[in-house]
Amino acid sequence: MDWQFLAFSLVKIIAAFAVVMTMVAYSVLVERKVSAFIQDRLGPNRTQPFFAKYIPGLGPLLTRWGVFQPIADGLKAFLKEDFTPAHVRKVYFWLAPAIAMVPSLLTVAVIPFGSMMGAQKMVIADLDVGILYTFGIVSLGVYGIVLAGYAANSKYPFLGGIRSTAQMISYEISMGLSVIPIFLLVGSLNLGDVVQHQTGGWFAWHIFRQPLGFFIFLIAAFAETNRLPFDLPEADQELVGGYHTEYSSIKFALFFMAEYAAMIAVSGMMVTLFFGGWTLPFLGLDQPAATLGMGLLHILVFLGKVCCFLLLIIWVRWMLPRFRYDQLMDLGWRRFIPLALLNIVVTAGVLALLASK
Amino acid sequence: MIVERKPLNLAERFYLPALGNGFRVTWKHFRKTLFHGRTAADETSGGYYPEVPWKVEPGYRGAPYLVRDQSGDTKCVSCQLCEFVCPPKAIRITPPGPGGPPADRANAEKMPREFEINMLRCIFCGLCQEVCPEEAIFLQKDYSLTGLTREEMVYNKERLLALGGHHTGIQKWKQKADEARAQESFPVPG
Ligand code: SF4
């Protein structure tokens, strides 16, 4: 392991972390704005630093679009009183927010967010078992929530924790099963190879070859990230926030950021697995970049696709009501798992037929 | 009433109408607000709060203040009923005690030496207004109470009276005084 590899990896980690955290902050803003517009409101439009009003034109415009709001929110989260209720189990109570946050960030490590910049591959860890790693890490995320529910030692968080165990474990199965056909097609678990396999025309994208797989993955992704219509572990109306009811200040903010980081990670996964990753099937954008400019363009293409998915996830939250718990379980176990299994068998059969010819 | 639950058809079982209608409704509102700048606040009250102050309708229960009577005297007689009834114990009254300062109104027995309402505790329930035998305390129209410290949010008698203004409803004590005066000059037969 030479120093060059270490240095470049470090730079990539820092850059990816910075981008992900910024996206977390601003997807919260987008969520607030979109929800406001859908509900006939304006959303955050007043927060401004003292100097903003001296910048003609731009300052008021940025203020109106709430661009400074995430900064104020972040500051507030740090400065608020960090209250630890007397009845909590302290160790787990402190551990849970970190455990919730870390897996979502770790998942980003294997997602190829660009092709090449110079001689560097634009992925932090080019693992050959990429997708296995992802599923391993994602299932850790549930521990954060379960621990939070257990540590809070009161009824609503506890119910939230229990719900999330059942929900996340059920949907992890359908999520895992839904991507197996992709790897049957690609013949490799490396996410870089998955992207390569989707080059050459629109219809090389796996969404067109595995629409059912994508559909199941999408729904499971909603469930895995605890977003409506599957936000039963949080369920503001019935569980007053669920597993993070007892949390305040930055600990709560960590759960909050973890949710959005998970959304970004899962959007990145969907883009990589089904929507051609950093490629676009025209202008030669589907070949690894030779120049720095192209490399940058690839990263922007990837981020653009991720943003589309984030917008979709955000919009759905204001569109659909929450599922009932039995409906959720029914959907997971009795619909998606058989469908995903069928999808695997059919894909394998077709591939075998094609190979035997 | 028995709600008939029709069996769902295939499209409904796949949640397709829910998706379609959900998107239609949300898009309609999103477009209206984003592109035409129309918000619910504009339509119902002409704008947002700090710029367009909220119009307080009669019957609103705002902050409770003490009132003065028609001749500018404190109406409260320090009976402490409101202090007793107040559910969150927001009111604290210091009665004058024996030999304390006399009431503003010559014929009233006493008035509070100090009368404090902690506006942070008050839940604006209106029980003090309801219980007061003298119509001396009223929930008025102030809804935006602010302060920089907790102490600042404890309103004392002076402040409550200044904010409360006059209320010339019942004039029980004036009538009593008039009656007493009439008694003085009552023609005694003899
Ligand atoms: S309104 Fe209710 S809470 Fe407030 S001072 Fe009167 S009795 Fe107390």
Ligand code: SF4
């Ligand atoms: S405000 Fe009314 S109820 Fe309260 S002490 Fe004064 S007279 Fe009695």
